[in-house]
Amino acid sequence: MANYYIFIGGSAGSFQSIVKILNSLPETYNYPIFLSLHRLKHVRGGFVEALSIKSKLKVVEPEDKTVIMGGLVYLAPANYHMYIEVSNTIALSTEEPVNHSRPSIDLVFKSAAYVFEKKVIGILLSGANKDGAEGLLEIKNYGGTTIVQDPKEASVSVMPQSALDLFKPSYVMTVNQIIEFLNSIYI
Amino acid sequence: MLTAEQIKLFIRVLKYNSEYDFSDYAPKSFARRVEKLLEDLQIDFYELIDKIENGDPDFIQFVVNNITVNTTELFRDPKVWQAIRYRILPRLKDNEVINIWHPGCSSGQEVYSMMIILNEEGLLEKSNLYGTDINTEMLEIARKGEYSYRLNVEYLQNFDEVINKNPYDYQHVSNVPYSKYFEIDPINDIIRVKPFLREKAVFVKHNLVSLTNPFERQFDMILCRNVLIYFNRNLQSKVINLFYRNLKYPGYLVLGYHETILDAESMGFFKHGYYFAKKLK
Numbered sequence: 001m002a003n004y005y006i007f008i009g010g011s012a013g014s015f016q017s018i019v020k021i022l023n024s025l026p027e028t029y030n031y032p033i034f035l036s037l038h039r040l041k042h043v044r045g046g047f048v049e050a051l052s053i054k055s056k057l058k059v060v061e062p063e064d065k066t067v068i069m070g071g072l073v074y075l076a077p078a079n080y081h082m083y084i085e086v087s088n089t090i091a092l093s094t095e096e097p098v099n100h101s102r103p104s105i106d107l108v109f110k111s112a113a114y115v116f117e118k119k120v121i122g123i124l125l126s127g128a129n130k131d132g133a134e135g136l137l138e139i140k141n142y143g144g145t146t147i148v149q150d151p152k153e154a155s156v157s158v159m160p161q162s163a164l165d166l167f168k169p170s171y172v173m174t175v176n177q178i179i180e181f182l183n184s185i186y187i
Numbered sequence: 188m189l190t191a192e193q194i195k196l197f198i199r200v201l202k203y204n205s206e207y208d209f210s211d212y213a214p215k216s217f218a219r220r221v222e223k224l225l226e227d228l229q230i231d232f233y234e235l236i237d238k239i240e241n242g243d244p245d246f247i248q249f250v251v252n253n254i255t256v257n258t259t260e261l262f263r264d265p266k267v268w269q270a271i272r273y274r275i276l277p278r279l280k281d282n283e284v285i286n287i288w289h290p291g292c293s294s295g296q297e298v299y300s301m302m303i304i305l306n307e308e309g310l311l312e313k314s315n316l317y318g319t320d321i322n323t324e325m326l327e328i329a330r331k332g333e334y335s336y337r338l339n340v341e342y343l344q345n346f347d348e349v350i351n352k353n354p355y356d357y358q359h360v361s362n363v364p365y366s367k368y369f370e371i372d373p374i375n376d377i378i379r380v381k382p383f384l385r386e387k388a389v390f391v392k393h394n395l396v397s398l399t400n401p402f403e404r405q406f407d408m409i410l411c412r413n414v415l416i417y418f419n420r421n422l423q424s425k426v427i428n429l430f431y432r433n434l435k436y437p438g439y440l441v442l443g444y445h446e447t448i449l450d451a452e453s454m455g456f457f458k459h460g461y462y463f464a465k466k467l468k
Contacts, residue, residue, distance in 0.1 A: 063447045064416040065213075065423070077445050085215050086191075087419075092445050093216045094258035094413045111215055 002070045004031045004185060005116045009105030009135070011038040011127025013155025017175045018125070019051060022073060024179040027056035029186055030070040034090075034112070036103045038127065039078055048075060066090045076103035083111035099131040109135025113142040120144035121185075123178060127159030133166045140167060147171045147178060189225075193232055194218050200239050205247045207321075208396055209254075211422035220254040227253065252324045256417060259293040261339060262300045263412065264444045265348035270461040271408075272304045273355045275439045279407050285314040286406045288433070290395050291414030292318030295329025295388065296339075300349075301410065302384045303368050307350060311387070317402055319393035329390045332380030336373050398425055400433045407435055413443035420449065431455040431465065438465040 010018060018035065025033075039047060051059045051073070059073040062082065066074075067089055074090060076082035081103050085091040098104035105124070109132060112120045122139040124132045126149060140146045146169035151157035153174045163169060173181065189197075194214065202208045209217060225232060238246055262268050279285050285305070289298050298318040305311040320326050328334070343365055353359040365371060370379045393401045395414065409430050415423045427448055430440055440456060440463040448454050448463060456463040 061445065063445050064443075065420055065449070080445060083215060085213055091213055091216065092416050093256065094416070094443075095216065095219065095256050096258070107219075114215075 002031050004121055005112060005119055006031055006033045006121045007109055007112050008123045009036045009132040010125035011159055013126035020175055021179055022051060022055035025057060029057060032068050032070050033073045036076045036082060036105045036108045038101050062090045064092045081107050083108050084115045086115060099129060101131050105132035106135035110138045113138040113144055118143035123147045124160055124163050125149045126154035126156045128156045129158060130162035132159060133163040136163050137167050145170045147173055150174050189218055189222055197221055200236055204239055204242050207251055211419050212417055213419050216417060224253050248323055252322045255322045257293045257322060257325050259296045261296045261342040262345035262349050265345045267461045268349040269354050276308050278437060280310060282407060285310060286404055287316050287408045288406045289318040290411045292320050292329060293325045297410060298388050299380050299384055316388050318388060318390045319401060321394045323392055326390045326392060332385040334378050336371060336376045336378040339378050395426055398429050405433055405435045408439045409434060410441040415446055427454050434465045436465055436467060
């Protein structure tokens with residue numbers, strides 16, 4: 001069992017930040033990382049490859065009921081919800097979109113909070129809708145760590161601002177500070 | 188949010204009062220479905236339990252129809268359909284008949300997608316297609332073959348990918364119009380499958396959890412996409428075994444793009460790219 005499970009949600013304007021974060025983590029980074037990013041339904045291929053170019057960690061789109069392993073980056077497949085099942089596996093679903101989104105950030109955050117409780121680190125980046133805010137609050141309520149990208153830095157501030165309007169997260173950080181934080185918890 | 192105990196109670200009461208057993212569904216997604224049902228009905232959890240205990244079969248079917256997930260598309264994941272068309276069908280084309288089962292077919296789009304490629308390959312006439320689902324409302328839509336144009340128009344791109352292009356032979360380009368298979372009425376937001384396809388499809392209610400084959404025949408292909416993701420590992424294995432027993436040899440199983448068979452070889456299958464082929468045990 002890992003000490004931390006890192007969940008990152010992002011939408012419009014978050015791609016470069018994600019790339020930057022992944023590229024800044026060492027190849028020995030041992031915590032599993034989960035990415036739920038809104039993207040075009042029909043753009044199936046290419047995304048994993050794009051994220052992998054400079055990432056030292058392996059990026060995969062998980063299959064249903066995958067057992068979670070440290071040191072991997074799990075990217076929610078396009079047009080599926082990705083969430084954590086009570087058996088600690090990654091599960092997929094084609095349920096209707098939540099907040100017009102599939103994958104839904106709220107859904108993966110809430111399921112992670114429920115299963116991993118205070119071991120969750122939830123990070124919400126740039127985006128143009130309010131998906132993720134409620135899920136991040138759930139992570140807080142279960143004792144996890146919550147980080148919101150500084151809306152002043154985010155290319156599109158709606159998503160981080162929606163979280164800040166809802167509650168006070170553990171940290172409001174720039175992408176560089178998020179990178180520093182993620183490196184600091186890794187021993 | 189419902190507690191694990193409430194979900195267990197719900198499953199127990201439903202099982203006691205009906206033919207439905209959801210014990211082996213993936214718990215987290217199942218809980219979300221029940222929560223959504225409560226939201227849609229605007230009733231309290233214990234009111235729902237009371238209503239199920241009253242045992243009205245129509246209400247129970249309503250509950251089942253609403254807790255199952257019905258997402259489906261025409262030619263979802265074109266690459267998979269291209270593999271069916273250019274990799275599987277050539278291996279079945281000399282059969283006297285081709286039997287295909289679509290368990291969990293929902294509103295039927297994949298049954299019709301299959302018919303269209305069979306027709307393009309000249310194999311439709313000797314094929315039998317069977318769609319089954321637990322959701323009676325979706326089966327009604329499947330039988331009608333009538334969908335919202337607005338919600339399906341984007342999938343017509345997939346039609347072109349599968350019907351008019353061939354990734355295994357780039358020189359093979361055709362120009363089959365949508366009108367060969369669909370009546371399209373954008374003003375009334377309708378796309379309707381043509382009668383010669385509708386009349387051929389058989390749609391029957393069937394619960395996969397019963398682990399039975401509702402038809403007195405075996406199949407050359409079983410297409411069951413994004414259904415097993417709602418089951419736990421235990422039930423998934425049992426259903427895979429049901430498919431194994433009811434596939435002929437050679438026989439092919441097509442699952443969802445991100446679904447897999449854990450330890451496929453010991454379950455009797457080889458993975459070939461986008462599909463599984465039955466192996467002789």
